[in-house]
Amino acid sequence: MMAVRARRPQIGLSVVLAVYWVPVLVGLRWGVWAGGDPIEIAQSIGAIVQQDFLELPITTLVLAPFVLAAAVAAILALRQHAPRPREAFVADGLTLLFGLPYLLWGLYLAVAYLVFFAQCSPFRPGSCFIY
Amino acid sequence: MLFVGGLSFAIALAFVLVSALGPTGSAGKEPFANLHGGLPRGLEPYSHQLQGTRGGALGNGTFEWNAETPDPAATVLAFYDQTIDRAIWDVSAVGRQSMSFTYRPNPSVRGGVRTVDIGRSTFIAVWVTDLQLPPGFPAAFPGGPRARPLGQPGSDADGYVLRWDIDGNLDSARFVEDFAEVLNDAGWDVFALTTTGPTPGLMCRSRSTPGLTCTVTTSYELDRTNSRGAVYSANGKFVATVRLDRVAGR
Numbered sequence: 001m002m003a004v005r006a007r008r009p010q011i012g013l014s015v016v017l018a019v020y021w022v023p024v025l026v027g028l029r030w031g032v033w034a035g036g037d038p039i040e041i042a043q044s045i046g047a048i049v050q051q052d053f054l055e056l057p058i059t060t061l062v063l064a065p066f067v068l069a070a071a072v073a074a075i076l077a078l079r080q081h082a083p084r085p086r087e088a089f090v091a092d093g094l095t096l097l098f099g100l101p102y103l104l105w106g107l108y109l110a111v112a113y114l115v116f117f118a119q120c121s122p123f124r125p126g127s128c129f130i131y
Numbered sequence: 132m133l134f135v136g137g138l139s140f141a142i143a144l145a146f147v148l149v150s151a152l153g154p155t156g157s158a159g160k161e162p163f164a165n166l167h168g169g170l171p172r173g174l175e176p177y178s179h180q181l182q183g184t185r186g187g188a189l190g191n192g193t194f195e196w197n198a199e200t201p202d203p204a205a206t207v208l209a210f211y212d213q214t215i216d217r218a219i220w221d222v223s224a225v226g227r228q229s230m231s232f233t234y235r236p237n238p239s240v241r242g243g244v245r246t247v248d249i250g251r252s253t254f255i256a257v258w259v260t261d262l263q264l265p266p267g268f269p270a271a272f273p274g275g276p277r278a279r280p281l282g283q284p285g286s287d288a289d290g291y292v293l294r295w296d297i298d299g300n301l302d303s304a305r306f307v308e309d310f311a312e313v314l315n316d317a318g319w320d321v322f323a324l325t326t327t328g329p330t331p332g333l334m335c336r337s338r339s340t341p342g343l344t345c346t347v348t349t350s351y352e353l354d355r356t357n358s359r360g361a362v363y364s365a366n367g368k369f370v371a372t373v374r375l376d377r378v379a380g381r
Contacts, residue, residue, distance in 0.1 A: 007134075014138035021143030022152070029153030033164050063146060091135070 009077065009091035012070030016099040019060040019067060023052035057106030064106055071099040157192040162219075162234055162259055170196050170257060173216030174242075177207060177255055192261035193279055200253050204228050204246035207255055211244045223271050226316020231273035239264040241274035245313065265291060269343060272375060273317040275310045276300060281370065290376040298368040303349035306371065307331040310347065319345065346374040 027048030031041030074092040162171035184199035220232040234240035242259035263280040277299030285292040300306040304326040323334035337343035353367040
């Protein structure tokens with residue numbers, strides 16, 4: 001438990017970075033599926049990264065609470081005035097640098113979807129759907 | 132640094148695997164996987180294509196690759212007859228306009244090359260579909276153009292009954308016309324053919340085993356559970372029922 005607490009900044013940063021690894025790994029899987037040579041793999045990763053980054057918070061929704069927790073913990077740690085190791089300070093900074101854009105993008109997508117479904121109810125004839 | 136890199140990679144890998152992100156189902160398995168060069172292993176893209184006409188599509192348990200060429204059908208079929216990898220594909224017939232083959236590791240997977248003369252050029256369709264055929268289903272009976280299996284096939288002492296979703300075709304009459312050509316090329320005599328009216332169909336008999344006969348009927352089936360489409364109002368599909376009978380004592 002002590003070891004986990006001591007590594008908290010690094011674990012938080014790992015959780016945040018994990019969501020950015022997801023499109024790369026999905027692209028890698030499609031690249032291997034498509035034939036497995038380096039060109040196929042590079043093309044697949046490029047295509048999936050380009051496509052999936054738009055909806056990254058939806059694809060990785062299960063990880064979003066952990067990213068939020070890591071970001072909150074990093075903010076609380078950075079607000080403390082007690083002296084801390086430089087490595088932990090950098091890790092918390094990077095956690096916020098990568099975590100906040102992800103969370104803000106997720107918030108934007110959530111609002112966009114809510115507005116869309118409020119205005120375009122599939123149960124309301126004459127809305128955005130064509131029957 | 133190494134700790135953060137390794138742990139973040141491990142979390143992402145576990146998430147991708149548990150969430151099954153990437154190729155899954157039939158698309159993740161051969162012959163629908165590893166489309167090196169755009170086609171399943173052992174099949175070549177036709178080399179002499181008209182520029183900008185080639186393209187492939189992959190669905191659940193089905194694959195089709197298309198192109199156009201100025202070459203005649205005979206040249207296209209000769210190319211595939213020579214280049215197909217017979218260690219992977221068992222060629223059951225090469226005819227005038229089409230050829231048929233079976234995937235050796237799983238005979239339920241059928242494929243073919245179909246050519247259509249469209250005036251100055253020839254349209255080519257190389258297709259592979261898992262028809263989910265029952266064990267013992269005759270290898271010589273080809274799959275239909277853009278036919279996808281519907282439900283489990285039936286079988287009894289007299290033969291087999293298959294249901295195919297043929298909605299990928301222009302209409303059921305076109306499917307029946309095209310399938311008649313495929314059957315003829317695959318060694319079946321089509322002795323009754325109806326391409327007009329609401330239920331086009333055909334009857335055929337194997338030339339090598341006259342005791343084997345087939346009846347193909349088509350219809351448009353309404354899907355009453357999904358009559359209010361969200362985007363467009365398609366609420367049914369063309370369906371073919373294929374009955375393959377073994378006539379005793381012949």
